[in-house]
Amino acid sequence: MSTASKDPALRLILDLWADVSDPNFIWQVLALLGCLGLAAVLARWWRSRHEEGAGRFGDAGGRLIFPLAGMILVAAMRLALKPFFHVNLLKIALPLLGSMALVRGVVFVFRQAFPRAAWLTAWERIIAALVWGWLALYITDLAPYVIDALEQVEFKVGIQHVDLWIVLRAIVTVFLTVVLALWVAGIIEARLMRLDTLDGNLRIVGVRISKAVLTVFAILLSLSLVGIDMTALSVFTGALGVGLGFGLQKIASNYVSGFIILLDRSIRIGNIVQIGADAGEVTQITTRYTVLKHAGGTEYIVPNETLISSTVQNQTYSDSRLRLTTTVGVSYDGDLELAMRLLVAAATAQDRVLAEPPPKVFLTQFADSCISLELGFWIADPDAGKGNILSDVNLAIWKSFKDNGVIIPFPQREVRVLNSQTKGGCCGEKEA
Numbered sequence: 493m494s495t496a497s498k499d500p501a502l503r504l505i506l507d508l509w510a511d512v513s514d515p516n517f518i519w520q521v522l523a524l525l526g527c528l529g530l531a532a533v534l535a536r537w538w539r540s541r542h543e544e545g546a547g548r549f550g551d552a553g554g555r556l557i558f559p560l561a562g563m564i565l566v567a568a569m570r571l572a573l574k575p576f577f578h579v580n581l582l583k584i585a586l587p588l589l590g591s592m593a594l595v596r597g598v599v600f601v602f603r604q605a606f607p608r609a610a611w612l613t614a615w616e617r618i619i620a621a622l623v624w625g626w627l628a629l630y631i632t633d634l635a636p637y638v639i640d641a642l643e644q645v646e647f648k649v650g651i652q653h654v655d656l657w658i659v660l661r662a663i664v665t666v667f668l669t670v671v672l673a674l675w676v677a678g679i680i681e682a683r684l685m686r687l688d689t690l691d692g693n694l695r696i697v698g699v700r701i702s703k704a705v706l707t708v709f710a711i712l713l714s715l716s717l718v719g720i721d722m723t724a725l726s727v728f729t730g731a732l733g734v735g736l737g738f739g740l741q742k743i744a745s746n747y748v749s750g751f752i753i754l755l756d757r758s759i760r761i762g763n764i765v766q767i768g769a770d771a772g773e774v775t776q777i778t779t780r781y782t783v784l785k786h787a788g789g790t791e792y793i794v795p796n797e798t799l800i801s802s803t804v805q806n807q808t809y810s811d812s813r814l815r816l817t818t819t820v821g822v823s824y825d826g827d828l829e830l831a832m833r834l835l836v837a838a839a840t841a842q843d844r845v846l847a848e849p850p851p852k853v854f855l856t857q858f859a860d861s862c863i864s865l866e867l868g869f870w871i872a873d874p875d876a877g878k879g880n881i882l883s884d885v886n887l888a889i890w891k892s893f894k895d896n897g898v899i900i901p902f903p904q905r906e907v908r909v910l911n912s913q914t915k916g917g918c919c920g921e922k923e924a
Contacts, residue, residue: 516577523573524585527565534561556600559593591627595620598671665714673710677703697754700779742797743780749796750779759799759806764814764874766805767794773875787879807874813846814874818886821862823899828855831865831898838888839869844881846870862901 535558563586570582598619629635642657681699753759754777763774765784770792772784782799784792807814822831832853839851851869858864867889871881893900 514577517581519573519577520579520581523569524566524581527569527585528562530565531558531562534558556593556596559589559596563589563593587627591623595623598668662715665717666711669710669714670707673706674703677706696777697751700751742795746780746796749800750777750781753777753782753796753799758809759804762812762875763809764807766807767798767802770794771805787877812874813870813872814878815868815870816878816882817866817868818882818889819856819864819866820889820893821859821864821900823901824863826863826898828863828865830896831893834892834896834898835865835867835889838892839867839885841888842881842884844871844873844876845885846872861903 538557566582566585566589570579570586573579573582626635629638639657642660643655645656647654677699680702684695684698687695759765759774759777759782761774761777765771765774767784770784772786772790772792774782775785775791776783779796781796782794784794786792820831820835822828835853836851839845840847845851846869849870851867854866854868856864856866867885869885871878890900892898
């Protein structure tokens, strides 16, 4: 018995074997099965109540209700049966259910923080393996020996002595706190995006600031909880900051410019802008760059510093309405007033063309072979496309002119023979 008392794993095996040999062991099995069955019923009831519109709280409850309810029921059953016989099976079931709750909780937070991450499946297995491995050490009472071995590996960081156990604790603590911070940031993002009364740019700024602040706070808090003195890293962080300041000037400038754009709202998602030769609709504004999508499908990724330091043509800055123009030539012999009325009617007949301000026609030029008329009209939805509405208006103009006998002239050349009897031939040309 003295050997068994010194070996935790052997003592656990002997205690379990003693319980299995005891006729009362069947009551432990029945009690455990009853607790797990009742926990399964509670989990099914919870999922049936929250299967529609559950949201984050309902999803979390669906994953955690079974292990948590099982832990509570098994703990209560253990206290109730302990005065009558040994309950080592129930004692082992408690940490097993707790580890299941921990794994499911961490993976759920991961899925909420990174909803589009495909690597979560592999990480779920890794997290489960780590939790179950540590649980095996805890159940067998070998965890203190492993901790003592890790504490023997010491090294110095700055002026502080740390060991391998502190490093591992720091990694796990930082990992959990950062994931939790990202989950809270995800909840804040979901609520901010539902606020229709708040400007879109301000919502994006709020989301990004909350993520940055929560992440930094989580890292500092987790390192403090582990026992690492942050002042010991002041020299290292100062040198790192100087190096980053010189090496990442452009990136830092783009990030600062991105926050300025989002805060001053000079450029918003949906605006039609042109920067130099690049033009299109603003579809995305990040902290480093802005995406412009051309009507032809091409997307331009413009650094935010360019938007701050250069002139930007924002066609929908203060007003989403946009004026479009098309030019058509009319014969000198044609009826100009009729042509102008037909142009206005062709634009007015389109659903996307605004009635106020009304379409207008201007005589812009007396060209060589025609009189140029410019039709100007306004639309309220430039994001729906400019080329399609211009095509519809031009097609309506062509049909209307054809039906009403209005001629759209085209350049012609007339060749006249001045004297065909002259030796060697001579001819003259005249443009018509």
